[in-house]
Amino acid sequence: MxxxxxxxxxxxxxxxxxxxxxxxxxxxxxxxxxxxxxxxxxxxxxxxxxxxxxxxxxxxxxxxxxxxxxxxxxxxxxxxxxxxWQSPNFFAYFPINGSIAGFLGEMLSAGINMMGISWITSPAATELEMIVLDWLANLLKLPNDFLSKGPGGGVIQGTASEAVLVVLLAARDRILREIGKDALGKLVVYGSDQTHSCFEKACQIVGIRPENLRLLRTETCNEYALSPESLADAISHDIATGLIPFFLCATVGTTSSTAVDPLHALGKIIKRYRIWFHVDAAYAGSACICPEYRHHLNGIEEADSFNMNCHKWFLTNFDCSALWIKDRNALIQSLSTNPEYLKNKASQGRTVIDYKDWEIPLGRRFRSLKLWMVLRLYGVEKLQSYIRNHIKLAQQFEDLVAQDTRFEIVATRTFSLVCFRLLPPNKNEEYANKLNSDLLDAVNSSGKIFISHTVLSGNYILRFVVGAPLTEERHIVAAWKLFQEASSSLLENS
Amino acid sequence: MxxxxxxxxxxxxxxxxxxxxxxxxxxxxxxxxxxxxxxxxxxxxxxxxxxxxxxxxxxxxxxxxxxxxxxxxxxxxxxxxxxxWQSPNFFAYFPINGSIAGFLGEMLSAGINMMGISWITSPAATELEMIVLDWLANLLKLPNDFLSKGPGGGVIQGTASEAVLVVLLAARDRILREIGKDALGKLVVYGSDQTHSCFEKACQIVGIRPENLRLLRTETCNEYALSPESLADAISHDIATGLIPFFLCATVGTTSSTAVDPLHALGKIIKRYRIWFHVDAAYAGSACICPEYRHHLNGIEEADSFNMNCHKWFLTNFDCSALWIKDRNALIQSLSTNPEYLKNKASQGRTVIDYKDWEIPLGRRFRSLKLWMVLRLYGVEKLQSYIRNHIKLAQQFEDLVAQDTRFEIVATRTFSLVCFRLLPPNKNEEYANKLNSDLLDAVNSSGKIFISHTVLSGNYILRFVVGAPLTEERHIVAAWKLFQEASSSLLENS
Incomplete structure (x- = not known):
């Protein structure tokens, strides 16, 4: 050729x-x-x-x-x-951040196109991942137990779905090793009705009975956070009926409304039991690199595992989901394989980490490269400003909504998500849901912005998330103008 | 800024x-x-x-x-x-192909950086994936049942590990829906002792008992292929003892020696039972786009699912593992989630495919782009020549080995893998293993080439795989020279 x-x-x-x-x-x-x-x-x-x-x-x-x-x-x-998704007018779901640094890292990783299966298959891939996840753990002020120096460490998974799946698996196997495999049907997991759907999916995959999945009801008065009392009650009740509580998934920044489950109080409750405590901060974890938001992670000391998606709000092109665990052996016991064709002296000598044993897939890209480049090319201060700027823009949007009496803000804004809805003059709730669904369709079909929705306490709610790298104040102002115009038009025609 | x-x-x-x-x-x-x-x-x-x-x-x-x-x-x-891994002197494991077309596709996908979660989150990502996997299915002459027009279809998974996991899950849930969840402990799966380790890992994840994993022994005389008789015997025995056979993983091109399990004969046996038949052609599937190798897929009509890694030997940068199934609903029933925040009219109307329900992760990259670009920028004829050239080079290497009486070729070469070993003058098997392990270390530590090994019938075997895009005849010749020199030196010093 x-x-x-x-x-x-x-x-x-x-x-x-x-x-x-x-x-x-x-x-x-x-x-x-x-x-x-x-x-x-x-x-x-x-x-x-x-x-x-x-x-x-x-x-x-x-x-x-x-x-x-x-x-x-x-x-x-x-x-x-x-x-x-990279449009400055993308305000739906949660953001998926791309950046120049992240893109350069993806290019290089795709260019080298190597496998980080075992240490030997590209030592730099494994070692850079350990180092960069230690960097990020330190930025988040995670407890030292999560660092790679001890028995814990960090690993890049593809998504939060895979992160919760692998720790659930580690927890399942840890308890079944003690009490026997026949007890699988008795294992109970806990989360809230706001926990991300990937938790339910992970439970289904590892064989937890649907009837043993406790998605505890949250309340408006609690800002949709998981209540420690309801957790304590559920655990007591399950134990009384002969079931075996073994896993809790708490969330810092839920998908519907960015609710923050009280880690410290939850941790205190489960401490009495042998329950694996996983914290999903897929979206909001990024904000916790700013000292003023770090308190949302208070209590993380009690957790066994912690997850944050760098591809959401941390400028790292998809995919890059950072997972830290305190006991990497629990993961390895569930996920390791040792076929002859992958044996090598470094692995056999147990002097190295083989990330293939920390995850579902065998093959793995050199994903730490892009995270390393994001951290180096922007630096911590700029990353903090980046987060703060989005939160400031969300606050501006919230202020605009609050000034228009036709609208209601339905949950306290904690990070960069504003949950709101248009109130119909007649206060009919069923009609309100239809009205807001129509409003969503109206703004989305204009092509000018894209937002998504949720349901809270039975009400159809609009979600407006600021988080795309190109979003500036002018986009917020224009988006709000669009909402106002579309609302006027809908109300007039109703 | x-x-x-x-x-x-x-x-x-x-x-x-x-x-x-x-x-x-x-x-x-x-x-x-x-x-x-x-x-x-x-x-x-x-x-x-x-x-x-x-x-x-x-x-x-x-x-x-x-x-x-x-x-x-x-x-x-x-x-x-x-x-x-992209070096022309990389002959280890199986190749991971990068190419100009694949790299351009990765660049574009990383540049657009969008999510193909649901159809609505980027319709082009879902639709191109359906179309391109139909293209590839047709190139492989897969039965029409695997095409997206009917109840089946293709999907890009990250790796073969994920592919076998999701179909195993679908099969598990299909049978447990019929016979009840309590039967999990009775479910039995079948493969051979040459089946890739990801199968055992998938079984562990979905809760199949280790004692119910039948990795049937293969024999040298059968070229390490799964024997239909031993499968029939194992199934009969399991049924007689009250167990429930439900899954078979056959391989076209095993990792150790590229053995090809006889799909047609295996399919005939399991037809009598309700057993999900998965075919793993992660490496060798690519060769089957050439008419002269297509016969290795004979019997694929009997399979429920089929997997080939385009990132191995099909010029598509990692990751891109193509999975086809006949009954997509079985996958969807196991893997779908339907949280409020992802609901949309297209999904609710069931007029579209949402690939989030075909896989473990929620987020997904626009991976079909690179496969589409590989197919278009090279065209079918050039892809066939590419495969044929590697097989020809492997044959040349095999001829060189065969001409040197100090060496033995230990398995028939079917594709581009040559399995061989150096025979010690004293014919002592233990020493032979040590000698070949030393030979592997000698060539690998030279930095000039990289090969890996396996064990077949208790013997330590060198694996030499041709499959990197830049490999030419001169690399094969130089590699062989290196083997000869290193062998002479080892034999002299022994």
């Missing part, structure tokens, strides 16, 4: 330094132009289901096509079907 | 089109230079455990550092700790 000089690019080699250079420079410009024009796209894709099938051939080409024609298709066929 | 013109790069913004352009162009050159110089690095990193801790500060910097200083550290501190 050789490179065609006529520029049609049809003789792309599988790998070649100069062809990679030439074509990757083109792709850089495509991506930079994407960011230059990002505000011109509808934030939420407006295509209909099945749109792409009509635009793309039924089969792969026999002969190569040119990069030019692929790039044209990306512009005309793919981008219309993309919902732009 | 503004951009510093003085070039120290210390005011890198979180995101900005022009800064991204400038810095990403620099990174392209770093990566292109990496490929230009890739043969100058020791293939297997020669660092000692803990090397990086001594080179990197204890904490994250408070102030930003320059890209220049990060890039210097990558050159001087990170690269020495990297094992170069």
């Amino acid at each position: 050789f490179y065609s000089e006529n520029g049609n690019g049809l003789n792309l080699m599988t790998m070649d330094a100069e062809q990679l250079r030439e074509n990757a420079h083109k792709m850089v410009d495509v991506i930079a132009d994407y960011y230059k024009n990002i505000e011109s796209f509808p934030v939420l894709s407006q295509v209909e289901p099945g749109y792409l099938q009509k635009l793309i051939p039924d089969s792969a080409p026999v002969q190569p096509e040119s990069l030019q024609s692929v790039l044209q298709d990306i512009e005309t066929k793919i981008l219309p079907g993309v919902t732009h | 503004f951009y510093s013109e003085n070039g120290n790069g210390l005011n890198l913004m979180t995101m900005d089109a022009e800064q991204l352009r400038e810095n990403a162009h620099k990174m392209v050159d770093v990566i292109a230079d990496y490929y230009k110089n890739i043969e100058s690095f020791p293939v297997l990193s020669q660092v000692e455990p803990g090397y990086l801790q001594k080179l990197i500060p204890d904490s994250a910097p408070v102030q930003p550092e320059s890209l220049q200083s990060v890039l210097q550290d990558i050159e001087t501190k990170i690269l020495p700790g990297v094992t170069h």
Whole structure:
């Protein structure tokens, strides 16, 4: 194979330094132009289901096509079907942060394209991950038990779903080793009705009975935080009926309203039992690098494991979910494999960490690279300013909502999420839900912003999350204007 | 935040089109230079455990550092700790393919940095994945039941470990829905002693008893393939003792020796029972796009699920593990969640696929982009030539080994893996194992090539896999010369 000089690019080699250079420079410009024009796209894709099938051939080409024609298709066929998570007008769900530093790290990792299965398969990947997660643990002021120097340590998982799954598994096996496998049906787990759905999914996977999943009811008066009393009551009741409590998932920053479960009080209760205490701070963990928000992690000393998604609000391109545990052996006992074809002296000598034994997948990318680059290229102070700026913008939005008496703020804003709704003149709750759902549809179908919703205490609530790297005050102001106009129009027509 | 013109790069913004352009162009050159110089690095990193801790500060910097200083550290501190999977002299494990097309796809996916959780969160991501996996299914001549038009379909998982886990879960829940959860302890799974270790791990995760995992013994005379007779016997025996067979994992291209389990014969046996039949072709599946290798998939009609890693030998940068199933509802029943905050009209109307319900993680990258680009930028014929070239090179290596009477080829080469060993003059088996282990250490510590090993029938065996995109005939010849020299030296000193 050789490179065609006529520029049609049809003789792309599988790998070649100069062809990679030439074509990757083109792709850089495509991506930079994407960011230059990002505000011109509808934030939420407006295509209909099945749109792409009509635009793309039924089969792969026999002969190569040119990069030019692929790039044209990306512009005309793919981008219309993309919902732009990096748009400054993306306020839905929780953010997925991309940044220049994170992107450079992804590029390098994809370029080197190596496996961090075992230490030997790329020592730098394992060692940098240990070091950088120690850095981040220190920024969060996590207890020393979570550092890699002792029996604990950090590991990058793909998502919070995988993080809670692996610790649940470690906890399940730890208790079953003591009391026997037949007790699986008696194991009980605890969370709140605000705990992320990945917890229920993890329970299903590891075989916890659905009837033994306690998603304890939260109350408006408690700001939707898990009540220590209800946890204590549930545990006592379960023990009395012969069940075996063994896992608690608390949340710092729930998905619906960023409620913060009281870690310290919860930790005190479960201390009396042998319950694995996992803390999910997937979104809000990032804020805790700022001293003024660190108190939300008070009580983390009691936890067995802690998770924060650097790909959410910490400028690290997806995926990068940081998980720390106090007892890495519990994980390893559940997840290690030792086939002959992966044996090597470093692993057999137990002088190294093999991250394959800390996670579900065997293969793993060099994900610490991008986190390391984010931390170094921005530095701690800029990362703190970044978080504070988003929280300030959310506060501005909240102030705008509060000034309009047609609206209600339905949960105290703790971080960068504002939960609010439009109140109908007639105060009919059923109608209120319909009205807010219509308002969501109206703003989202405009293509100007994208928000999502939740239900709290039976009410349909709008969620407005500030967290995209490009979001500035002008975007907040314009978004609010859009809400006001759409609301006026809906109320007029009702 | 503004951009510093003085070039120290210390005011890198979180995101900005022009800064991204400038810095990403620099990174392209770093990566292109990496490929230009890739043969100058020791293939297997020669660092000692803990090397990086001594080179990197204890904490994250408070102030930003320059890209220049990060890039210097990558050159001087990170690269020495990297094992170069893209080196043309990497012959260990199975390959992890990177290519120009795959890299461009990774860049674009990392650049757009969106989530394909549900259809609505980026319709193009879901729809392109469906289409491209249909393309690939057609290239592999998979039965129509695996196409997305019917009740089946394809999905990109991260790894083969995740692929087997999700189908095992679907199979577990399907049978437990019928016979009740209390029967979990009676469920039996089947594979061979050559089945990849991820199968055992998946069983452990979903709660299959270790004593109910049948890894049936394979024999040299069968080329280490699973014997249909031994499967039939095991199933009969298990049923007779009151156990419940429910899952078979067959392999096309085992890790140790690329053995091919006889799918058709195995399928006929399990047809009499309600056993989920999964086929793991993680490595060898790629070869089956060539008509002359397609027969290894004969019998795939009987399978319920099929998996092939495009990131192994199909030029698609890690990660991209293609999984097809006949009954997607079985997966969805095990893995779906439906929290309020993710509800949307498209999902509720059941007019779309939400891939979050086909996998463990919630978040997911736009991975179909790179596979689409690989298929389009290379085209089917070039992909077939790529596979054939590697197999031809492996054959050349095999011929070289066969010409040297000091060596033995220990398993028939089917694809691009050659299994061989050096025979000691005294024929002592224990000494033979030591000798080959020493030979492996000698070639790997030279830094010139990297190979790995396995054990077959109690013998320590060297595995030489051709599969890196840059490997040419000269690398094969040089590798063989290295083996010969190292062997002569070992035999002289013994």
